[in-house]
Amino acid sequence: MSVSPQEAILSARGLTKEFFGFKAVNGVDLDVRENTIHALIGPNGAGKTTVFNLLTKFLSPTEGKITFRGKDITGFKPADVARLGLVRSFQISAVFPHLTVLDNVRVALQRKAHLGTQFWRSNSALDRLNDRAHELIAAVGLDEYAALDAAELPYGRKRALELATTLALDPPVLLFDEPMAGMGAEDIGRISDLIRRIAKDRTVVMVEHNLNVVADLCDHVTVLARGEILAEGDYDTVSSDPRVREAYMGTEDE
Known part of the structure; x- marks a missing residue:
């Protein structure tokens, strides 16, 4: 099921980030519905963490617009969006x-x-x-x-x-960058249960390589490839998409 902008707590339109002529993110439109768990997935180099850094203002977009609860936050600094209630974790503890x-x-x-x-x-x-x-x-x-x-x-x-x-x-919105990285099975189960509980009254956006976690936890999945959105929907929908299978072919499911 697609998410309409009216339902979204966090949105991006035409989000683009260029590094020395290379577009790491190219024209991404994203809508995150309130009180859901929304995953960004994709093979290595797909632009997931760059999108994450753009949404939380650790990078400034070359083009595009980001809104949080209808407010344009494109020009905000990281501390500004954190004060609004958009709080992130990092890959490195x-x-x-x-x-x-x-x-x-x-x-x-x-x-x-x-x-x-x-x-x-x-x-x-x-x-x-x-x-x-x-x-x-x-x-x-x-x-x-x-x-x-x-x-x-x-x-x-x-x-x-x-x-x-x-x-x-x-915060009302939590953004987790690979929250399960480096964890054993017992820790993954515990943190998955925690994320599921906190998402009952919060919104969670997560970059995650562990597709079993994504399948178990996430309400909506956005698949990125080469800096663009390849597919969106629930996990069953995106995992059965031939384009998604092709994008992951030859990569390691971590």
Whole structure:
């Protein structure tokens, strides 16, 4: 089923990004419906992460327009769109390595609590954040690691911590760049369940190579190839499209 612009919380029209004459993204039209899980997939070099970076303003488009809740955000900076409620994660885990899991989440909660990132505050001043921090830590399966420094976590657990710190901002739209990368089967199952739960009252956009995850989780799939949209629809629709099969031929399904 296609998504109309009227239903969309996040849209792009004619989105194009050119690097020294090469169009990494070329004329992409995208509509993400509110309270759904929307995947961007495609073979290596398809332009998925570039689209992701354009939507979250870490790159500026050469051409095109991006709207969030009907507001033109094309000229916004990354911090501007984050304040509006469009919050992303990264392929590489971004946590404070020498803070504990609990303190990483409490730092993320400070903004929501209108405390800023005031590292000089005493622990007692931040204790009121503990209950919510522990809820988020439990949600991503890190209860037993709460007192451990982030640097000591295995890679998959660091990714789970990053999801907890992203959720701490309580944004209406979450953008996950390969959230399952580097995770074992147990972690993938746990984080998939978490994403499914949070999408009940939020919108999720994700770049994901694991097609089993996409098939299990996503309501709508946009397939990119050579910087352009190749197919759209639910997973069964796009996976049966001969053009999609051809685009993936010879690539590794991760």
